[in-house]
Amino acid sequence: MEKVADWQIFHFRDTYSRSQAHHPLNWTNGALYVGMIKWAEMADNDKYYNWLKNIGTENEWQLHKRIYHADDQTVGQMYIDLYRKYKDEEIIAPTKKQLDFILMHPSQSVLNWETPYDHDRWSWCDALFMAPPVWAKLYNITGNNKYLHFLMTEYKASTEFLFDKKEHLYYRDESYMNKLDNGTKIFWSRGNGWVFAGLANIMNELKPNTDEYKYFLEIYKKMAKKLLDIQKSEGLWAMSLLSQEEYPTPETSGSSFFIYGLAWGINNGILDKDLYIESVRKGWTAITNHVTDDGMLGYVQPIGGAPGNAWPDKTEVYGTGALLSAGSEVYKLFGGK
Template identity: 70%
Template sequence: MKSILRFSLVILVFSCTNTSFSQKIKPKKVKENMQRVADWQIKNFKELYSNRKQPHHPLDWTNAALYVGMVKWAAMADDDAYYEWLKNIGEENEWQLYKRKYHADDHAVGQMYVELFRKYGDERMIAPTKEQFNFIMYHPSLSSLEWETPYHQDRWNWCDALFMSPPVWAKLYKETGEKKYLDFMVGEFKASTDFLFDKDENLYYRDERYFSQLDNGTKIFWSRGNGWVFAGLTNIMNELDPQSEGYKYFLDIYTKMAEKILKIQTPEGHWAMSLLGLDFYPTTETSGSSFYVYGLAWGINHGILDKATYEPAVKKGWNAMVGHVTKDGMLGYVQPIGAAPGKAWPDKTEVYGTGAFLSAGSEVYKLYGGE
């Protein structure tokens, strides 16, 4: 009798899970979920869940990642309220990047500035970014990419950086037509990739400290770290001519990562916090996973990835992410600030997780018929 009950329970769980994964995705519902998450995050903009005593500065990388997704949502929303919210942040901070001149994290807010410039056409919105990037080009950091060297983070020697700064350079190139921005960015991106990319696994180490480390016998590839890279590649390619050499360079990395990402998606629809260590990190993590959904959906929408092969992963991933949004609109299971696999909780979130979710929704919406 116990065996029959146990078997029945397994069937019930499987049926419920399978139903969740097979739910049809409707553009209207995608938009509703995005608005719910965006509205909750704006309402709770200064609430923190990463054990910090003070709110993140509005120009900090955490918020900049939020803005990357929020501006995508603003373009879909029925009015300009979200654009105005973002614009007010820029005005209050005089359109400056954050405090460290060379550090990629402090460049990330520039992505939002360029998008607002595209909408409003106000040169003030990108002038400080151009000035700072011009300085960097003419006074490039000579630091080594090795972790222990002085001023090492003046260059992109950790994989998160490839989401933060390179898309800003690509956007400036697109807006100004000045190839110097593209050439500098591609050169630095290649140096970082040659240093951090594992050609056997087609994934990025977070930084040099993880080259020789193992976690329960597996190489350590941090999910959100690789999510940063995958989304960053997507945001760079959005700015480039598909026939250009630069585009082809980024496309090669993107397609290799996409193939790997597809293979290691979990049965539940997310990606393990240590990408090769699902057995040791079974807890859902939504920030890295949302970035994978974003990048994969983008690839299908642009005819790069085969829809029959990759769409089931996008559907399963998006449904999993939506399943971790509370009734009020908070995205749960976002890993706190870190640099390696760790823990996440259903009642804890972070602004960058919301940004990743909104980015994912913007491409899922298009994939399933939204305009």
């Protein structure tokens, strides 16, 4: 984890999937920070906290440009976690202001894909990693039910729309609901990884005896069982989850999110350790086998919204974030303090 974190910080301004480096507040980096702050809590010094805090300071603790877009709220997760450490209201003030604005002026858009302002609500499954944990965290630190009510209303709407009740997986968005890939439904690995990791990050903020927690727990358990059933023999998951033979290429970002969520479930007494621990062991081993000697995580599928391809010499910042999230729970699972 340290090697991967250090490599990523050194290469933070690389271009990766795009022709220019990602903006520090872009969702790609927001997902990196979600994992990096988990690593910062484990590290022996404040180097990683300081790196994250400098990013916030340089950007005046703002969220990214689009007010309603879930992607542009992702960085708020890191801000709130830093607030918990430093207790400085300045850190969360812009996030709170923007979410309060949304509450006062809620989007009236529908969830149908490619309709006007469809990205103003959580109409694609990636969004369920990006924004909901921000709302859950803000609810937790303020105790204000308005954030929880918004979270539940919007999450339930998205799940009712995108969740396949038979397969217990999420469509990436409406455009995939009536498509087949070599005869199978299309469930994108990283898309479902976004959801599964997001569920753990949301439940971390809620009390287990509440109805809200139980709602997320039900979805989580259904997905966990499905993921166990469709994991490939070497430990990763296919980029199209139900089309293993058609997608033999390794992919590490979706699989890292799955391993994070599964290890988290064991650590929190939700999943049967005897049933799931070998899945986590195989998955973590397969993922780390694709880390280069200098710390780059390979086989990270580039930015996209569907199954595709990945390469051993290509990575992305969100892949690093996913690995660091996974490692934080795998470390606990296998005895780390």
